[in-house]
Amino acid sequence: MGIVPVIVVAAVGLAVTMALAWLVAVRSGRSGWVDAIWSFAVGVFGAFAALIPAVDGDNHQRQWLVAVLALAWSLRLGLHIVVRTVRDGRDDPRYSQLKQEWGSNFPSRLFWFLQIQAAAAFLLVLSIMAAAHNPAPAFGLGDWVGIALMLAAVGGEALADGQxxxxxxxxxxxxxxxxxxxxxxxxxPNYFFEWLGWVAYVAIAIGSPVVYPWGFAALAGPVLMYWLLVHVSGIPPLEAHMLRSRGDRFRRYQARVNAFWPGAPKAAAVNQGS
Structure with a gap:
């Protein structure tokens, strides 16, 4: 098919999918469905971009490896969000806050907000695509490191969600x-392991030794996810909600435990008995 047609199909497909997610959210009044649809879309279009022949010298084993990793991540996260949305009668607190802030403009602003999410998903799909089309022989050190990182990411995120x-x-x-x-x-910790999964594609894309300069494009995945999770749509709105609902209990937790990177409790807070 070639790289350009694959990119166009992925971009248009993601935009249309998130338009449908907007319709589902507006008609159902449950914005939680948005994140589930987004997760499935990244996995499906990522697998599509991985499996479609795009460059000379494609390694079919690596293409299938990356497609399976993308779909496994997508299914675990998407189904987790589906179950949470079905069982929880409340709307996602992040979207509830946007409803309050946007008022009567919520439906129209949500549409464009979800198109921004489609653009973010597109960059993640490009990261998956870069890993899948590394022409180096499979399975090298980078592939095994990527597999280990993805297993740790999926397992760690599932454990955190279960706890x-x-x-x-x-x-x-x-x-x-x-x-x-x-x-x-x-x-x-669920956000940390979510980010770690995208580092897996970098390991596969770049490989060892480096024979595929385009593999560095996979860095877009973890860089974008870190920015989104830590500075935009992840930690900031969720912690604002927790401060409103938990108050000083959450402030003490903030003082004691790192926001993103796992580590020992902060010494100063422990010594103060927080």
Whole structure:
């Protein structure tokens, strides 16, 4: 098919998909569906970009490896969000806050907001594509490092989600802040492992030794995800919600536990008994 047609199909497909996600969110009143649809879209179009022959010398084994990794990540995250959306009668607090801020303009502004998400998804698909079309022989050191990173990412994110779910299931923890397990090492371990999964594509794309300069394009994935998760749509709105709903309990948690990078509790906060 060639690189350009694949890129065009992915870009248009993602834009149309997020337009449909907007329609679902507006008609159902449940914005949680947006994130599930976005996750599935990245996986499906990422696998499409990985499997379609695009350059001379494509390695079919690597193409299938990357497609499977993209789909596995997409299914785990997407299904987790679907289950959460179905079980939780409330809307996602981040979108609820946008509803309050945007008022009557919420439907129209949400449409363009989701098109920005489509653009972000497109960059992630390019990262997957760069990894899949590395022409080096499979399976090299970069492939195995990528597989290990993706397994750690998917497993770690699933563990963090499970620990949070178990914490919330205990009636005694109502209005408390989860600091169990991985949540005692990072305030957002699920975000950290989400980011780590995109580092896996960099390892596969660049490889060892480096024979594919275009592989560095895969850096767009982890760079974009770090920016989104830490500075834009991840930590800032979620922590603002937690401060409104948990107050001083969450402030003490912030003082004690790193926001993103897992690590030991902050010494100063521990010494103060926080």
């Amino acid at each position: 949070l779910k178990a914490f919330r299931a205990d009636p005694g923890n109502e209005r408390k802040v989860c600091d169990a397990g991985l949540w005692g090492l990072s305030r957002h």
